[in-house]
Amino acid sequence: MTSSTIDKLTELFNRFPGIGQRQAKRFVYFLLSQNDSFVKELINLVIQVKQETKYCVVCFRLSTKITDNACEICSDHKRDKTKLMIVAKDIDLENVEKSGVYDGCYFILGSLLPILEKNPEEKIRLRELIERIENLSTGNLAEIIIALSANTEGDYTAEYLGNYIASMAKDKQIKVSLLGRGLSTGTELEYSDSDTIRNALKNRQ
Amino acid sequence: MTSSTIDKLTELFNRFPGIGQRQAKRFVYFLLSQNDSFVKELINLVIQVKQETKYCVVCFRLSTKITDNACEICSDHKRDKTKLMIVAKDIDLENVEKSGVYDGCYFILGSLLPILEKNPEEKIRLRELIERIENLSTGNLAEIIIALSANTEGDYTAEYLGNYIASMAKDKQIKVSLLGRGLSTGTELEYSDSDTIRNALKNRQ
Amino acid sequence: MTSSTIDKLTELFNRFPGIGQRQAKRFVYFLLSQNDSFVKELINLVIQVKQETKYCVVCFRLSTKITDNACEICSDHKRDKTKLMIVAKDIDLENVEKSGVYDGCYFILGSLLPILEKNPEEKIRLRELIERIENLSTGNLAEIIIALSANTEGDYTAEYLGNYIASMAKDKQIKVSLLGRGLSTGTELEYSDSDTIRNALKNRQ
Amino acid sequence: MTSSTIDKLTELFNRFPGIGQRQAKRFVYFLLSQNDSFVKELINLVIQVKQETKYCVVCFRLSTKITDNACEICSDHKRDKTKLMIVAKDIDLENVEKSGVYDGCYFILGSLLPILEKNPEEKIRLRELIERIENLSTGNLAEIIIALSANTEGDYTAEYLGNYIASMAKDKQIKVSLLGRGLSTGTELEYSDSDTIRNALKNRQ
Numbered sequence: 001m002t003s004s005t006i007d008k009l010t011e012l013f014n015r016f017p018g019i020g021q022r023q024a025k026r027f028v029y030f031l032l033s034q035n036d037s038f039v040k041e042l043i044n045l046v047i048q049v050k051q052e053t054k055y056c057v058v059c060f061r062l063s064t065k066i067t068d069n070a071c072e073i074c075s076d077h078k079r080d081k082t083k084l085m086i087v088a089k090d091i092d093l094e095n096v097e098k099s100g101v102y103d104g105c106y107f108i109l110g111s112l113l114p115i116l117e118k119n120p121e122e123k124i125r126l127r128e129l130i131e132r133i134e135n136l137s138t139g140n141l142a143e144i145i146i147a148l149s150a151n152t153e154g155d156y157t158a159e160y161l162g163n164y165i166a167s168m169a170k171d172k173q174i175k176v177s178l179l180g181r182g183l184s185t186g187t188e189l190e191y192s193d194s195d196t197i198r199n200a201l202k203n204r205q
Numbered sequence: 206m207t208s209s210t211i212d213k214l215t216e217l218f219n220r221f222p223g224i225g226q227r228q229a230k231r232f233v234y235f236l237l238s239q240n241d242s243f244v245k246e247l248i249n250l251v252i253q254v255k256q257e258t259k260y261c262v263v264c265f266r267l268s269t270k271i272t273d274n275a276c277e278i279c280s281d282h283k284r285d286k287t288k289l290m291i292v293a294k295d296i297d298l299e300n301v302e303k304s305g306v307y308d309g310c311y312f313i314l315g316s317l318l319p320i321l322e323k324n325p326e327e328k329i330r331l332r333e334l335i336e337r338i339e340n341l342s343t344g345n346l347a348e349i350i351i352a353l354s355a356n357t358e359g360d361y362t363a364e365y366l367g368n369y370i371a372s373m374a375k376d377k378q379i380k381v382s383l384l385g386r387g388l389s390t391g392t393e394l395e396y397s398d399s400d401t402i403r404n405a406l407k408n409r410q
Numbered sequence: 411m412t413s414s415t416i417d418k419l420t421e422l423f424n425r426f427p428g429i430g431q432r433q434a435k436r437f438v439y440f441l442l443s444q445n446d447s448f449v450k451e452l453i454n455l456v457i458q459v460k461q462e463t464k465y466c467v468v469c470f471r472l473s474t475k476i477t478d479n480a481c482e483i484c485s486d487h488k489r490d491k492t493k494l495m496i497v498a499k500d501i502d503l504e505n506v507e508k509s510g511v512y513d514g515c516y517f518i519l520g521s522l523l524p525i526l527e528k529n530p531e532e533k534i535r536l537r538e539l540i541e542r543i544e545n546l547s548t549g550n551l552a553e554i555i556i557a558l559s560a561n562t563e564g565d566y567t568a569e570y571l572g573n574y575i576a577s578m579a580k581d582k583q584i585k586v587s588l589l590g591r592g593l594s595t596g597t598e599l600e601y602s603d604s605d606t607i608r609n610a611l612k613n614r615q
Numbered sequence: 616m617t618s619s620t621i622d623k624l625t626e627l628f629n630r631f632p633g634i635g636q637r638q639a640k641r642f643v644y645f646l647l648s649q650n651d652s653f654v655k656e657l658i659n660l661v662i663q664v665k666q667e668t669k670y671c672v673v674c675f676r677l678s679t680k681i682t683d684n685a686c687e688i689c690s691d692h693k694r695d696k697t698k699l700m701i702v703a704k705d706i707d708l709e710n711v712e713k714s715g716v717y718d719g720c721y722f723i724l725g726s727l728l729p730i731l732e733k734n735p736e737e738k739i740r741l742r743e744l745i746e747r748i749e750n751l752s753t754g755n756l757a758e759i760i761i762a763l764s765a766n767t768e769g770d771y772t773a774e775y776l777g778n779y780i781a782s783m784a785k786d787k788q789i790k791v792s793l794l795g796r797g798l799s800t801g802t803e804l805e806y807s808d809s810d811t812i813r814n815a816l817k818n819r820q
Contacts, residue, residue, distance in 0.1 A: 087394065088394070089395065092394040092395050095394060095396075095397060095402065096394070096402055099398075099402040099403060100399070101399070101402060101403040101406055101407075102402075145406070147406075149388075149393040149394050149395070150389065150391060150392045150393075151390075151391055151392075151393065154393075177409040177410055178410065179387060179405040179406065179408075179409050180386070180387030180388070180404060180406070180407065180410060181385070181387045181388055181405075182384060182386045182408065183354075183355035183384055184355065184387065184392050184397065184404075185355055185386075185398050185400045185401045186355060186356055187355045187356075187389050188354040188355075189292065189293070189297040189300060189301070189352060189354050190296050190297050190354070192300060192389065193304075193389075193390050194303065194304035196389040196390045197300065197301055197304040197306060197307075198304055198306040199387070199389075200352075200384040200385045200389075201352075201384065202306075203384075203385025203386075203387065203408050203410070204350055204384050204385050205385060205408070
């Protein structure tokens, strides 16, 4: 064995989101200080989660509860099939579900589209989105909600998607909407940027 | 002279918004390190701003440009008299003006209403607001926009105001609206609270 | 399988130092988004590091380079056996080694001693420390450097250790020293606390 | 009057240390919201502090308690005239005095010396320092303590001063010392930089 098993593991933890070199090394020493049963459980759960987790072929969500290739939301007959929400990532879907205010279907894009990306279809699931809309609209798909973050990439992706599905939506008489803009919880008027004020004013009610 | 002129001045700067003891003392030494002309200009401007600044009798804004008791916005014939925006503080008005998206009139409430305040009329300008609405509605006041911060006190104040002017607004057929809620600029879906998601979804368009 | 493999793994990551619920879940989705080879390497390294890492029976450091029960530092004949530095944790030793300014031996205490701890010997390696000093002093141990953090627990532990080894050190004519106190890199005089100024002045040179 | 008295005053507050455009404007509205007696007291104290504050001709400190051109510290017969501490700014002196651990004399340099400054004597009080040392050493000046911040400019200034006064100090047999380096209060060993560890180890005791 060479000298660097600790260094190699530090290097892997360093790739975890938001983890720097120093915290990565603390993770290694944390694991070393834990008893074997903790480490065994951790490893087993990582293996298990990778094995049990599959992409839902309908919404492309990663889920451990796939039945007949579909996740528990897509299999749920009580979900409203007339609404389709497009989100960028699994964790966005989780956050919307946690809010408990949406009962429609989802589609996971995979990520936001980098500005001026040359090959959009390699970065986000465009063909799959078209198929998804096709399948749903044989039912009664009435609305597609583009639910992306309110930042530059989110806006760029929303505009790209809007154009991409425009004629299809028009043909099938599907409404395409965007999440509302305005003051978010905690925003103080004094510190709001002009865009937020404009939106808050436009969307007043 | 006693020992404490520096301490006394530090104490006064300490009352400035957001300024602690240590920074207050740095202000004193900063002033001491400046030449006399800077200090003279500062004092003159403070005196001048206090003298020249008056409350506009129409919107209760503090302004240095009062003509016939009214500020430059209230005197401006091009401002839309059919819309009245109620804000808490002068600096909120400034921020809305900076955004350049509103061309109606204003009313400065004075502050937000503390939760469960026993004597609301001593904290915010309620009687003056009624008068303001009376005066404007002899014209064609069509809408009152309650434009307060999206926090607990802001929401409490908005609800209080809504109830307070409800029957008057109904009688005079004036619409009462609130600033739109939803994603504000920069908000990521992953980190949004449930309230913001609910509002963003409700106000989608 | 129940619904909670993702939740269970999130829960385990949540116990990692400095990791909250939300970041723990991001770790899970990060792992899910990685290909199998990354996950396999991670698991293998975790297993390997646990297997290969042993406590050095001399300094009680965790190391992957144990030969005849001793780590690479304790086995190194070029290290100065007349100096013993007591540190709280492995990562403190790593940081001292990184500085490259110390060529003596170490002893890992295990942690700092909580204030007013009833059973110190259950929290930190006290008996092992005595043994370590005994063994080294048959050689020419000349100095024990208590190298702990400059905070309340560090100072308490240092005082406790100082008393604990005082008579032994006196008998064997071993000097006991503490890390120097004063301005650390980047400290500005204006913002220094009184303790630091006192130490910086006392230790001026 | 033009439109900009508020803007002009905002601009002046903007020059205060650590104050941005937005907080500067809050200061203006804060003053406008205060009654006349507050503003009068503020102005009077600013005038008073400028009038009453003079440079001590001995240590070059700004003080409101100048008697015969010397500040209350320089006039105090109980202060130890064998020690002279050189600090960069008045506020450093204040912080040292607050710690209550020093009973010698001071000299205020004016600022730190920018790296590679071409005309040092225009930035810091070099000639005055020489005079100060001359005057004190006719008594029994035994030690000059260079007490500067532990950062790049502080170190550069300390080195410059050390060279500048070296031969004079040698002639007069005055010891020249620097503030001690090491762990400052609250420093954790795990997060210390190599320089601090080196100093803490070198200055152990």
